[in-house]
Amino acid sequence: MKKSILILSISLLGLSVVAQQNQIQNTNNALKSGDLERAKKAIDLAAAHESTMQLNKMWYYRGKTYFAIYESKEFKSLDTEAALKSLVSFINCLKGDKDNIYKDEVTGLLIASALRLYNYSLAAYRSGDFINAAKNLNILFDVFPFDKDKTLTRSNITTESLNYDLYSISRDAKDIGKAKEYLQKLIDAKYKSPKIYSDMSLICLSEKDTTKALNYIEMGRNLFDDDIKLINAELTLYIQLGKTDILLVKLEKAIASTPDNELLFYAQGLIYKDKKEFEKAETSYKKVIELKxxxxxxxxxxxxxxxxxxxxxxxxxxxxxxxxxxxxxxxxxxxxxxxxxxxxxxxxxxxxxxxxxxxxxxxxxxxxxxxxxxxxxxxxxxxxxxxxxx
Amino acid sequence: MKKTFKIIGNLFLLFLISASNNLYSQAQLIDKLSARPDGMAIAFEKYKLANGLTIIIHEDHSDPIININVTYKVGSNRESIGKSGFAHFFEHMMFQGSTNIKDEEHFLLISSAGGNMNGNTTRDRTVYFETVPSNQLELALWLESDRMGLLLDSLTSKKFENQRDAVKNEKGEGDNRPYGLLMELKDQTLYPLKHPYSWPVIGFIDDLNRANLEDVKNFFLRWYGPNNAILNVSGDVDPKEVLRLTEKYFGTIQAGPEAKKMKAPSFVLPADKYESYKDNIYLPLNFRTYPTVPHYHRDEAALELLAAMMGDGNNSIFYKNFIKSKYAAEASVVHDGSELAGEFSMYVLAFPPEDLNYTKMFNELDEKVKATIDEFEKTGITEEALQRAKAKQESKIIDLTASVSSKSYALSEWERLLDKPFNLMDEIDRYTKVTNLDIARVLNKYLKGAGAAIIDVYPKLGAKDTAKSYNPYAELKLVKDPEYANLKYNKPIDLFDRSKKPEGGASKTPKVPDYYTHNFKNGLKVLGTVESETPKVVIFIEIAGGDLVLKPEDSKKTGIASLTANLMNEGTQNFSTEKISAELEKLGSSIAFSGDKENSEIIVECLKKNMDATLKLLEEKLLKPKFDAEDFKRVKKQFKEELKSEKTQPEILANKAYKNLIYGNSPFGIFPTFKNVDKIELEDIKEYYSKYYSPSMTTISIVGDISEKEILQKLDFLEKWEAKELIIKPLITLLPIEETQIYIVNKDFAPQSLIKMGYNSLAFDATGDYFKNTVVNFSFGGAFNSRINLNLRENKGYTYGIRSGFSGNSYEGTYTISTSVKRNATALALKEIMKETKNYIDNGITDEELNFTKNSILNSEALKYETSYDKAIFLNKIGRYNLAKDFTAQQSQLLKNMTKEDFNQQIKKYYKTNLTIVIVGDKDLIRGQLEKMANMKDEKESLKIKKVKDFTFD
Known part of the structure; x- marks a missing residue:
């Protein structure tokens, strides 16, 4: 008896697997006939069932279904997360695709889906939906290993640009911890933007950590010696800290190596002015004018x-x-x-x-x-x- | 009583003087620089009028000519968002007449005076210039002052619409050219949105469409005041006279609103930014641009030298990694500065990948470019490379002294861009003091790890891949720009009659170069003239023959003259390609070989101080070529790929089809093809060189500060060049033209139709019917004010320009009309051209045209021999055609004697209405237009089309 129960359960399980496999087939049929509502129902069932939830085939059809939903005017409202679900499905499909069965077919869809999710995320950010914007952008990091043709890079989406977007989102969402995390990633990656250094410095200042604030400004100044915002930030900081003498020494050294940089003389003049050493300030300003x-x-x-x-x-x-x-x-x-x-x-x-x-x-x-x-x-x-x- | 009267009389005189002092603004001397004995200064005097006009005068009496250059400190950078293209459009309007100058009269008067003129607009400034015989100084100042002070009254909606069409045609022509949209896309990608350099100087069509006459008026009032202009007068002038006349003509023009110096925020691209588009091209292009610094920034000189070290010449790393390795047809690096920003650009024009996987190719190319930058950092910053770059730069700077117009340009630009005294030596100094530490620093600062704008241009695959100009501001709702609020037109108040055209003084005799000749025993002919104005020496060497030496059975080797010349530019028996280029670069010299159908040519340029060393290298190149197999492989591949690339270039396609339809398969109708060139082997090249590079076929023209005796001694090495017996007699056959026949070379969706039409005519002669034909053509299609240009450009707005001309060589000649017209005006344009031709034949030239032609050609003599190049071309012509020493005097006399009847006889004899017409454009659309027009009753006569045929290349 026991044996027959076992046999029965095995056969029922077999039936169930077949039934779920049928759901994938149903999805395919529904997609062909353009009935995205039916396709969604079928693929959601397949995705929820143990027997099919890990199948590459399921991920493939799930990706296709949600991609079609996102693209369709008529069915778009079926799922507000269609772009995200489609991309996650394609990523999972390729991750499990050890024998490269789906590679050719899915890579193009994956990139198309990634580009759509990126645009969708930016729209979410602009409308103030910071949580969804950040969540979606984070998924995009997983796409790069599959983007052999560098389509994302050529569409100007890179690890650095995503980190910058995520920093902007965190900053606007007032999540200072996250903002610092992303800024640090950008600084580590030598992202060429003076703004990341001045912004990081400002955050440190808001946390009353003037030493770090100064460090970041100095890092930025080393990379962008002409950036007037960084120069001003450095001046302000040194003046606030009462450390203008240190800055003067630094400026003198810089002037010795680039004596035709008028910005250095200008900064020098401002410090002398602050120190009320007007004659020296006068000399510095005159040097600026001589150069420019x-x-x-x-x-x-x-x-x-x-x-x-x-x-x-x-x-x-x-x-x-x-x-x-x-x-x-x-x-x-x-x-x-x-x-x-x-x-x-x-x-x-x-x-x-x-x-x-x-x-x-x-x-x-x-x-x-x-x-x-x-x-x-x-x-x-x-x-x-x-x-x-x- | 008498006494009282006298006092009053004096008071009246005093009043007049004081009134004239008030009305003629007195010029104040601001700065002055004297000439240097070594010629390394452009001397000048600088003045300022009370209305703010800056006047710079440079005296140079070496030729009886002057250049007037008016620079307005306004370019496309001042345009409001959504009104792009306005500065350039406005430049067109400045040629449409002013209160005292009728429409088109500016061109007419300058041409009649024998001068030339034009204008151009950049991002930062707009320049108008005239070069005229020196007796026409007052005329040129009168013309320039009238449009500066009195433009507005003569503006009409009709002129405005005509010029709008002309500008749109100009834009269409530009977009239609291969890689035509590259710069527009690069600017949009590189610069932040709304940056004044983010839109094209020529503007977007929809922005031009929304401009109106009111905008033109406002633009004039806002930016064209004398206080925003620099007037430069250079050449054969007396500064006092220039001052008197500028005070008279410009002094009463009221200052405009003040124009502050433009400032634009600096910016960086934190990461590479990619864009791409598909174009009608053959060779894919990767164009990478880093943002850098504006003109005269302290890092500009180092960046320019860095660009030269990386990508200029055969010793650069770009040559090694892309050209030498047979990866690309061209690869180069350039730094280009403007007033508000600079651009460091690298481009690679790659050979198409064999698997046609362009995406893969561009990815690889991108990595290769980045790796090349890294490699340069490790191996390229050497003292020798820096010295070579400096020598080339110095040579370029010295070229600023080549002509009155180049000197005028340099002085105006220094004045516009710098707030301090600056001249030639300062320009050289800023490059001399750059060290390799600076090179490494700017490389690290502006390139390494920095973001660039990268544009990839893909060859289009399908006909519908055509890219279009995209205006990001098209949907923008325009708001009134406060810059243009409350502007007022204040006309000058004069004490003289401004409507009276100044008469030119007595003209000076043109300085036709005196020259010496010498024949070497081996038949080599030398012509030379002494030119002491510049430290440069220019040598033209022409070897007659080209492809014409080929026997009919060897016609498949057409192109061999060019291919041989290309190989002559490579290594020699004692120097590799790189080594000999390096030697030349160190001297700041150049030796360039080229070859075509009729000749092979070598152009040598050097500073006089480096002449001996340069001639040593010439001897090596000319007499000891290596003909290396590897060099040949590369040069041949390049040549073949260029031939493939030509198939995407409408101008070349039209020319080849046109010549083939006139000359059939005789030497002037055939061109090198990929298939035939592929069969040319290195042995063929060696044979060509040994048989046809002969001193007996060679003429050398020399211009420089060097005496006949001295140069002949230096050229002594040419005595060893062995002569060969050669006679060139190409067999020319003509295809008969019984009726006008139209051939279309299809170019799907082409927005413009390129037209070439004409027939076979006379070969060159200096004083016969050929010469007379060039004269009678002047008023029909040889000048801006010619009949066809005024009709099709100025009245109908079909084209940006149209010209006709007789051209000839020793063996043959053609009469050709060339233009590029809007696609939908193709048939209409043809109709107008035919109508004009028929009218010219039937009714002949008018008295006005006759005078215009005679005056223009006779007076322009003064301008023909100014630069070393002008002189070398003149000598070369004499040598090539064995012309009499006084041939120019004979031509002048002939022209003076020609009567209206002579002109009309010439027209009747040599102008024809049966023409071969080639159109490169969209076949289906053009054919429809032509057939529709041919069926219209009234048009049948003027078009006379038998039928329209397709022309395809093998």
Whole structure:
């Protein structure tokens, strides 16, 4: 009796296997007739059943079914995760395809499906669905080993670009831990973007880890010595940390090896300005202009530096008692020299960017102080006209 | 009473002077540079007018000519998003007349004065220029000032629409060329969206379609003020006179709104970015571009030298890994800077893979390019390679002094791009001071591990694979650009009558080069002229014969002259290809062989100081070729693949079909084919060289700062060159043309139809009917203002340009009309051409055209002998055709004596309405148009088509 029960169960099992195999066949038939709803039902049954759930054939038809659903306008609503399910199915099919039976047929579908999932993920990211976007993008890493023709690379999807996308998603999702993880991966892979270093530094700063913040900025600066955002970030950090002397030494070394890099002199000038060593700042800014006459910021800084010196002399003069008229005259003359000195630099800034209101106002003020009424009137008219235009 | 009157009189005079001072802005001297005794400076004076116009004057009295160059600091980089192509489109509008210049008159006046002129637009600037005899200085300044100050009143919707069509045709022609969309796609891939370099200078068609006349006006008012322009006058001028005239004509033009210097954010590509498209090409192309630095950035010189070391010449690693290894037909590296950004590009034009698996091929190629960069880093940065690159660069910089226009261009560009005094030696210095540490640094900084934009161009497989230009901003809703708000047109107020065309002063006699001749005992002929303006020496060596030496039974060896020349460019008995190239590069010299149907040619260029060493290498190359079997294999493969590639090039297809239909299978109608060239063996090449490279067939033309005696001594080695007895007498047969016959070479979906039409005519002569034909053709199709160009380009908008011409050599000649027209205007264009031809034959030339022709040709004499190349071409012509020393004077006299009747007789005799017409285009669509037109009652007469036939190549 026992034996017959066993026989019965074996035969039932056999029937069940056949039934599930039939589900795969049913899927194929439904796909051929374009009935994706029926195909989905059949393949979902096959995928859920022990006897077929591991079969490459099942993964193949499951991939095809969900790919067709994702592509179809009519049936798209059957499953919002169709792109993901199709890609996972194709990956599983190829992973188990030791004898390369499905390789030729599936590779093209796998890549097509990966490209669709990528676009779908980006759309999800843009709409704020960070969880799904990240989940889907993570699956794409598994595709690269099968992409022998490098179609993904040639479609500009690489391990690095995925890590960058995942970093952006984590950042926007405010998942700082994950954001750091992806940034570190990009830094390790020497991804050529200055932004990853400044962003990592900012995260470290938000965590009050200034040492690491500085480290990352330095790493970035070594790779992108011209990147103005990194230069500014470095300056800000050193100033915040009160370590401008260290930075000055670094800048001097850099200047010695590339004496024609105006950005280094500009950074030097800014530090001297911060340290209130105006004469040194003046020398640095002048060097910038010698190397790059149209450097807007250096011209502006020099103009401001002279103007402020003028103001200082002027204040000193005002603070003197009336009895010290001789000194007062001397200070006023010094003020006038500095105000006049500022003019060519402000004028240069104006030449580069005529509509920069703050410069125009400074220049107008300087013309008024120095008594150059002709230039004052021309500039005033220009500014009045600008106001009318606006 | 008298006294009072006098005082008032003086006051009035004083008032006039002061008024004129106010109205003519006084030029202020800003900078000045004197000439150097060694010629290593382009001397100049720089002034500024009160309205902001910068004036640069360069004096050079070596030829009686001047170049006027007006650079406006506006290019496609200033365009608003969605209005691409506007800067270039506007350039077209600047030739459509202004208040005092009628439509087309600018071309007419400059041509009549014997000058030439044009304009061009880049990403960063737009330039207008004229080169004219020096007595026409005032005319050129008047013309330029009128369009700078008074363009707007003459703008009309009709002109606007015509030029819009012309620009669209220009874009169509460009897109239709092989690899035509490459640069557009590269820019879109390389630059971030909305970066001013991310769209093409010529623009997108849909952006051009949405432009309107108001845009043109605004563009003019915003960017074409004198304060945004540099006027350069170079050549045979008196600076004081230039200043007087510029103050007069430009001084009263009002300044425009201020234009700040463009800034664009720097960017990096963190990873490689791939794009691809399919084109009507044969050789697949991989084009890799890294973003770098703008013009005159401190790293630019090192990047340019790096590019030369990696990919320029036979010693470069790109040559070794791609060309020498027979992987590619071409492979090169170049650095190209612009005002806002730079591009470091590597390209490989590969041979098609045998299994036609292009995807696999591109993947491999990509890896090979990356591996080549790594290999270069390890082995390529050598002192010798750097010195070679520097020598080549120095030679290029010295070329800036070659002509008044090149000097004018250099001065204008330095002024536009740099805020500091800069000249020739500064330009050389910035390259001289680059070290190999700099090379390694920039390689590491801009290339290694950096991302590039990579464009792969696949040969199209199916007819429908045709790629199209894609405008990412097409759907963009345009908003008003605040740049163009509240602009005002302020016309200049003059104290003179601007409508009066200035009369040119007395013209100076053109300096026809005086030359010496010398015949070697072996028959070699030498012509030379002393030219002391430049440190360069140019030598043209022409060996008559080419493929024409082949006997009829050897006609299958057509192409052998070219193949032999290609092999002569390779190694010699004592030097490998690489070694001899390296020796030349070290000197900054070049020796290039080429061959064609009629001749073999060698062009030698060197600095005078390196002449002896260069001639030693010439001796080696010319008299001791190695004819190495491996070199031959490679050169032959390249030649065969180029022949295959030609099948995708409409211009070449049209030319071959046209010549074949006129000359049948006689020497001028046949061309090398893949099959025939495949049968040419190394022994054939050796035989060709030993039989036909003969001093008795050779003419050498020399131009440089070197005396006859000195050069003849240096050329002494040529005495040993053994002469061979040769007579060239090609058998020419003609296919009869009884009626006009149209042949179509099919090119599916081609948006443009390339047309070549004409017939056999006279062989070259300097003073006979051939010469007269070239003269009578001038007003029909030989100039911009010719009948057919004005009709088909300016009035109908069918084409970007059309020309006709008589061309001839010692043995034969043809009359040919050539153009490329919009596909849907093919039949209409043919109809117009035939109508114009018939009209010219029936009614002859007009008095205006007669004067225009005579003035243009006679006055242009002054421009013909300016550069060393011009002079060498002139000498070569004299040598080739055994012309009389005064042949140019004879031609001038002939032309002066020609009456209207003479012209008309010539036209009646040599213009025909039975033509052979070849069209390369979409067969089905063109045939439909032609048949429809042929059946129209009114058109039958003008088209006279018997039937349309297909033309296919074997």
């Amino acid at each position: 006459a149209d450097h807007l910021d250096a011209n502006f800084e020099l103009g401001v530096l002279y103007f402020n010196k003028g103001v200082e002399w002027s204040n000193k003069s005002s603070n003197l008692p009336l009895s010290e008229s001789k000194k007062m005259k001397e200070f006023d003359e010094k003020a006038m020299i500095d105000f006049k000195n500022s003019i060519p630099y402000f004028e240069k800034v104006r030449e580069i960017n005529p509509n920069e209101m703050s410069v125009n106002q400074s220049l107008m003020k300087t013309y008024r102080i120095t008594g150059d009424t002709e230039k004052f009137n021309v500039l005033k008219k220009y500014m009045d006209d600008l106001k009318v235009k606006k």
